[in-house]
Amino acid sequence: MSRQRLDPETITRMAMAVVDEGGLEALSLSAVAQRLGVGPSALYSHVDGLEGLHQLVAMGAMRNMVTEVRQAAIGVAGPGALESMGNAYRRFALEHPGQFRSTVAHPGPAGEGLAAAHDELLEVFALVYAGAGLDRTESAVAARQARSAIHGFVSLEACSGSTPDHDDHYSDLIALFSRALNRRRVR
Amino acid sequence: MSRQRLDPETITRMAMAVVDEGGLEALSLSAVAQRLGVGPSALYSHVDGLEGLHQLVAMGAMRNMVTEVRQAAIGVAGPGALESMGNAYRRFALEHPGQFRSTVAHPGPAGEGLAAAHDELLEVFALVYAGAGLDRTESAVAARQARSAIHGFVSLEACSGSTPDHDDHYSDLIALFSRALNRRRVR
DNA sequence: ACCTGAACACCGTTCAAGT
DNA sequence: ACCTGAACACCGTTCAAGT
Numbered sequence: 546m547s548r549q550r551l552d553p554e555t556i557t558r559m560a561m562a563v564v565d566e567g568g569l570e571a572l573s574l575s576a577v578a579q580r581l582g583v584g585p586s587a588l589y590s591h592v593d594g595l596e597g598l599h600q601l602v603a604m605g606a607m608r609n610m611v612t613e614v615r616q617a618a619i620g621v622a623g624p625g626a627l628e629s630m631g632n633a634y635r636r637f638a639l640e641h642p643g644q645f646r647s648t649v650a651h652p653g654p655a656g657e658g659l660a661a662a663h664d665e666l667l668e669v670f671a672l673v674y675a676g677a678g679l680d681r682t683e684s685a686v687a688a689r690q691a692r693s694a695i696h697g698f699v700s701l702e703a704c705s706g707s708t709p710d711h712d713d714h715y716s717d718l719i720a721l722f723s724r725a726l727n728r729r730r731v732r
Numbered sequence: 733m734s735r736q737r738l739d740p741e742t743i744t745r746m747a748m749a750v751v752d753e754g755g756l757e758a759l760s761l762s763a764v765a766q767r768l769g770v771g772p773s774a775l776y777s778h779v780d781g782l783e784g785l786h787q788l789v790a791m792g793a794m795r796n797m798v799t800e801v802r803q804a805a806i807g808v809a810g811p812g813a814l815e816s817m818g819n820a821y822r823r824f825a826l827e828h829p830g831q832f833r834s835t836v837a838h839p840g841p842a843g844e845g846l847a848a849a850h851d852e853l854l855e856v857f858a859l860v861y862a863g864a865g866l867d868r869t870e871s872a873v874a875a876r877q878a879r880s881a882i883h884g885f886v887s888l889e890a891c892s893g894s895t896p897d898h899d900d901h902y903s904d905l906i907a908l909f910s911r912a913l914n915r916r917r918v919r
Numbered sequence: 920a921c922c923t924g925a926a927c928a929c930c931g932t933t934c935a936a937g938t
Numbered sequence: 939a940c941c942t943g944a945a946c947a948c949c950g951t952t953c954a955a956g957t
Contacts, residue, residue, distance in 0.1 A: 697884025
């Protein structure tokens with residue numbers, strides 16, 4: 546026997562591949578272990594069971610999301626930035642439905658790390674508003690509202706079998722939150 | 733043996749009780765069968781396996797949601813109606829997190845019925861806008877946007893361990909979509 | 920027609936045993 | 939320290955058998 550070398554990062558990467566290919570419900574210790582050429586029980590040396598694996602996948606998904614949304618906002622001015630970020634948000638959900646769903650799954654006992662990741666994504670939105678002149682608390686409020694709307698639209702679209710004729714509605718919805726960028730007022 | 737009498741309605745009701753008490757991940761054929769005092773295999777005469785049970789729970793949850801949101805809008809004028817509906821939406825998600833999550837789970841092969849239930853909920857929102865003078869298509873667009881925002885906020889709050897100090901942010905978010913009721917214009 | 924009970928494959932988890 | 943392999947409890951599903 547060739548004594549496999551494992552670590553949490555490798556396991557998480559493999560788990561996310563499973564989720565990308567078979568959806569969130571395909572995630573299991575057995576499936577991941579099989580891809581690694583190892584017995585299921587071997588994973589317990591690095592991961593806190595199935596629940597721990599779910600948490601790692603959710604954290605990885607949030608990290609990917611933050612990366613893409615942040616990248617979409619680079620070098621784009623105010624209202625355009627929000628639309629670009631919204632498009633990146635939506636694209637991620639449609640291309641990686643399993644990862645997307647993992648970010649909003651059960652709260653879980655070790656959910657404080659996930660909550661921090663969500664706050665980090667919120668911070669990306671807040672930076673756009675802060676750049677437009679809104680103060681810290683105003684930016685936080687506007688960011689939460691814009692993110693909620695974007696998340697809700699994308700979430701319902703991903704669930705509803707993706708009828709991709711809602712492009713205009715999505716743009717209009719984002720435009721609604723771009724106004725706070727011009728007027729310096731949310732309400 | 734007393735020969736249990738089963739039907740899909742009873743099974744669904746029991747399944748939703750399981751989800752209400754133990755969360756969506758507690759739903760299993762075994763758990764439901766046990767509460768009914770019957771073997772797990774007995775359920776296959778009335779329900780299309782675990783996946784079918786999930787669908788029935790999701791449909792029942794949507795029915796409950798439509799009922800509560802519709803009831804919240806009765807006898808309330810324009811902007812107040814939207815806020816009342818938003819509060820009912822939020823309350824349902826916080827009181828029945830398992831049911832709420834079931835409505836937005838995996839698309840599934842038999843998801844056309846669920847999609848219809850979602851459209852029915854959307855119709856409740858559209859009626860408010862139609863009552864304010866918007867035409868059919870305008871109402872549909874406004875309803876979808878308002879619902880998206882409400883759903884996103886509530887969904888993220890329910891996931892994030894429910895820090896209940898976001899009441900003002902939620903009210904402001906809803907108020908943002910009430911303006912279409914006064915101005916007859918969404919953008 | 921509908922439920923039982925045995926049967927099977929599969930999964931998560933634990934643990935003694937090896938290296 | 940870390941992986942194996944056996945072991946256990948549990949679950950979804952099928953099916954022959956009873957009523």
